[in-house]
Amino acid sequence: MLYHYSSVNADGRRVNGRMAASNPVDLEMRLKHMGLDLVQEKPMTRRFLPGLSGVPRQELINFCFQLEQLTRAGVPLREALSDLRDSLEHPRIGEITANLVENIDGGQTLSQSMAAHPALFDRVFISLIRAGEVSGDLPLVLNKLTAALKWEDELITHTRHLLIYPAFVGTIVLSATVFLMIYMVPQLKMFVTNMGQALPAHTRALFLISDLLVNYWYIPLLIIAGGLSTLVFLLRTNPLARRRFDALKLRLPLLGDILRKIILSRFASTFAMLYAAGIPVLEALHTTREVVGNRLVRRALEETGQAIREGRNMAAAFQDTGLFPPLVVRMIRIGESTGELDTALLNVSYFYNRDVQESVNRAQALIEPLLTLVLGALLGWIMLAVLGPIYDVISALRF
Missing domain, CATH: 3.10.20 (Ubiquitin-like (UB roll))
Incomplete structure (x- = not known):
């Protein structure tokens, strides 16, 4: 509290x-x-606390790291949490840590106390903490959680870098286009039409779009708002629409392949951690479904779990879904045969993590000239449509 x-x-x-x-x-x-x-x-109460709706990932990383260091040094868990409660600066995580201390004093385990805060500690986090409590090696589990959280933070950073530049340039292109269509083109239209020159088709199209934006500017806004509202409503109420939308994201040009690699890397890393912590395969699969973030992949994992429950080996079960690449299936088969499934999955995670970074860099190198080309083509069309008739009139006067 x-x-x-x-x-x-x-x-x-x-x-x-x-x-x-x-x-x-x-x-x-x-x-x-x-x-x-x-x-x-x-x-x-929570409504009086700034930033109480969530905890930055970096604060959770610090929490795991400091708790690992204290428990590894032999400090009892209750005292370690009390020390953290006094040293953490973020008000929300400080309040949660105080609540953990209070619940542990009431006889609960650490995993049971954390389960009361699902917004901060997800199912994977709690499952690993529970496994660490059972095995008696909580510092090792906290170390793996710290590494996993750092990896996710780096992944989010790479993804953000991929999206920031297109969003920035796209905003500039849209703003410049709207300004030209609403302010500049109408003024130039009066001058061009007064020349009495027959206007080419692309100039008439430009003036038509400009008139529509000036006189009926609210219609595009209503269409966009209505489309987004309909999409949000369908995604919230229709499971089939959610699955198809997630499948569509994986088929997007350029971004779909990167998203698929991110999902596979997250799945392999999380499943390897759960398996290495001693959690049974079926339970690990069930827990991993919650973190993949894609309903199509989640359904594939459900089918995989059902096939394993019916007696299929893991590699065949993953292959039958048709969603996991040969690399993942091959590494799972090797892990099954050698008894080192966690090591094989960590190799898959490492491969895809490195591949994601390279793909993001390649995508950035491709998106920058592509957006520049789009902006140049758009501005070129506007200038050609407006200045073309003027140039024709000047050429006629010259001769």
């Missing part, structure tokens, strides 16, 4: 602030260690 407190120091000055604590008594004891006497405390 996070408290807003009012206290006095040794000089009698009032000191206000906020601090995470299990209860008011714990808050008072912690303030005494700081040389403060508690005067009044008030629990802070």
Whole structure:
């Protein structure tokens, strides 16, 4: 629980602030260690806390890393969490850590306490923590979680870099086009039409588009808003629409292949961690379905689990879905035969992770000139449509 407190120091000055604590008594004891006497405390509800809707990934990485270091050094879990609660700066994760301490004092395990906060600790995280508790090697599990979170953070960074430049250039192109069509073209239209020159087809098309945007600008906005609203409604209410949309994303030119590699890398890395932690194959598959982020792949994993449950070996079950590339199937077959399935899957994850980085770099190198070409062609068409008739008139006057 996070408290807003009012206290006095040794000089009698009032000191206000906020601090995470299990209860008011714990808050008072912690303030005494700081040389403060508690005067009044008030629990802070979530709606009063800035940034409380989520925790940055970097804060979760720091949480896992520090908890790993403390537990590896032999500090009891309850004391390690108490130390983290006092040192974490982000208010949300500080509040959650205080709640973990409180639940552990109430007799719950760490995994049970974390299960009460699914927005921060997903099913994979909780399953690995539970496996670490059972095996008695919680520091090793926390180390793997830290590495996995760092890898996901790097992956998100690469993906963001791929999308930022096209979004930026696309915004500029759209803004420039709208400005030209609404402001510049109507003024030039009056001049061109007054010349009495027969206008070519591309000039008439440009003036028609400009007139539509000037007089009926709200229609494109309504079409876009209606289309997006319909798409969101279908994705929320229709499972078939969600599956088809996810399948469409995997078939997108350029981006679809990168997305598929990201999903396969995430699947292989997560499944390898769960399997290495001693979690049974079927349970690991069930848990991994929650993190792939694509309903088509999730359905393929469900079919794989059902086939394994019916007695099929893993490699054949994955191959039968037709969704996993030969590399994944081959590495699973090798892992099954050697008894080192986690190592084989980590090799798959490493391969796809490196391939994703190279694909992102290639996509960036391809997108930049492509967008420049589109912008140049658009501006060239507008200039040709407007200046072409003017040039014809000047040429006629010259002769």
